[in-house]
Amino acid sequence: MSHSANPSANSSVHPGSAYQLRCAPIPLVRIGLVGLGQRGLQTLRRYGDVEGAQICALASLTAEEVERGNALLAESGRPRVRTFVGEEAWREMCALHDLDVIYICTDWKSHARMAVEAMRCGKHAAVEVPAATTVDECRTLVRTAEATQRHCFMTENCCYDWFALATLHLRDTGFFGTITHCEGAYLHDWRELFSEGHESARTWYRQSCRHGGNPYPTHGIGPIAQLLRFHRGREMGTKTGDDAKAGDRMHHLVSMTGQADGPDSLLGHANHTLITTERGVTILLQFDGTTPRPYSRIQSVSGTAGFVQKYPLPTVHSGTLALMGEAAENHLLRSMTDHAARLWLEGKEKGVPNAMNYAMDQRFIHCLRHGLPLDIDVYDAAEWSCLSELSRRSALEGGARMDIPDFLHREE
Numbered sequence: 001m002s003h004s005a006n007p008s009a010n011s012s013v014h015p016g017s018a019y020q021l022r023c024a025p026i027p028l029v030r031i032g033l034v035g036l037g038q039r040g041l042q043t044l045r046r047y048g049d050v051e052g053a054q055i056c057a058l059a060s061l062t063a064e065e066v067e068r069g070n071a072l073l074a075e076s077g078r079p080r081v082r083t084f085v086g087e088e089a090w091r092e093m094c095a096l097h098d099l100d101v102i103y104i105c106t107d108w109k110s111h112a113r114m115a116v117e118a119m120r121c122g123k124h125a126a127v128e129v130p131a132a133t134t135v136d137e138c139r140t141l142v143r144t145a146e147a148t149q150r151h152c153f154m155t156e157n158c159c160y161d162w163f164a165l166a167t168l169h170l171r172d173t174g175f176f177g178t179i180t181h182c183e184g185a186y187l188h189d190w191r192e193l194f195s196e197g198h199e200s201a202r203t204w205y206r207q208s209c210r211h212g213g214n215p216y217p218t219h220g221i222g223p224i225a226q227l228l229r230f231h232r233g234r235e236m237g238t239k240t241g242d243d244a245k246a247g248d249r250m251h252h253l254v255s256m257t258g259q260a261d262g263p264d265s266l267l268g269h270a271n272h273t274l275i276t277t278e279r280g281v282t283i284l285l286q287f288d289g290t291t292p293r294p295y296s297r298i299q300s301v302s303g304t305a306g307f308v309q310k311y312p313l314p315t316v317h318s319g320t321l322a323l324m325g326e327a328a329e330n331h332l333l334r335s336m337t338d339h340a341a342r343l344w345l346e347g348k349e350k351g352v353p354n355a356m357n358y359a360m361d362q363r364f365i366h367c368l369r370h371g372l373p374l375d376i377d378v379y380d381a382a383e384w385s386c387l388s389e390l391s392r393r394s395a396l397e398g399g400a401r402m403d404i405p406d407f408l409h410r411e412e
């Protein structure tokens, strides 16, 4: 069942929107990096490999953290940079005139306000996942990107995973027929990170156990959203009808969270969220960070003509084709030809630690240097991140239906 014959009906992309936003090309992208924990330092290392980008300033809570950042820059032959230390010092960094991007790697709670301030200071924001934790924060991100005409790029690296990139190509060849159902997840046993004295006893892991819904939805929904072209292909005033190239959007969800157990009730809380789109595709999203369930993002796509799934083993089924494991992987890898996919293959060839991060970084900087719209825009950041609050509210109300806002279109 479809919720609307024409998903664009009665709504329009308004003037001043940040949809397909193009900004002036930036020959050398100068970055101020905030949050030098595990992910921030990893980002700093990765950017040593990105041509046309330079880390120019660092901000974090402690002098020790920024010094570690500067030491890593020096070790890799890059210049030491200006540093900003303390809870609010990142604001001074945002105000600098010689930065183009504020790259945010702090914990979830501060992402949205930092991204908003960065855009208000005329910078593009790059923000770790999730970009926001509430629907209100999502709206503020969107309205700020629109008002400032700055990019807000959520660094959802799973969208640059080889399997996700291959499914985009399969969709374009018609492999799936009509896509009917997708599954995504973040199943990652984080239990050891709760142990006392563990170096990475980070607050956001604990926060996620207390959440009550799916606090970390973007790894699961990101690749599905790109596959189904959420909010794309529906330009102002166009009637997309049943055009296979038309976009879609998430319409509503219901969510349930399983029971908790263990010391301090930190274990369990597995969340299952069922979403339906305007066109009637169903999506199952799962989150489980505290049971021995093996790592998986599932990544399955069911269509009337074809089926693929990444975990536990890559699988491709269509007509007489039935491949699994290495055979499926080789088959899919052969189909990867677009720019992001070529970058993933380049990263693999170079032997980088994580080719999806490599492809994401290279694509982000490539688009900024060429003044192109970004692969992940502020509407994606809002649509994917808002599932955190909505899944929680639904689960707390026993699986109540929650409508998912249309952040792109304003009702006329």
Ligand SMILES: NC(=O)c1ccc[n+]([C@@H]2O[C@H](COP(=O)([O-])OP(=O)(O)OC[C@H]3O[C@@H](n4cnc5c(N)ncnc54)[C@H](O)[C@@H]3O)[C@@H](O)[C@H]2O)c1
Binding pocket: 034, 035, 036, 037, 038, 039, 040, 059, 060, 061, 062, 065, 086, 087, 088, 089, 090, 105, 106, 107, 108, 110, 128, 129, 130, 155, 156, 157, 202, 203, 204
């Ligand atoms: N995309 C991925 O695969 C991936 C992987 C890991 C983490 N992450 C995301 O990255 C983010 C950071 O995770 P982490 O594991 O590095 O956490 P972390 O706790 O190790 O690091 C957070 C850092 O932010 C700094 N910070 C906090 N508040 C600050 C403030 N007001 N001003 C300046 N600095 C501040 C802290 O000092 C710390 O260095 C999280 O949002 C997480 O979801 C994403």
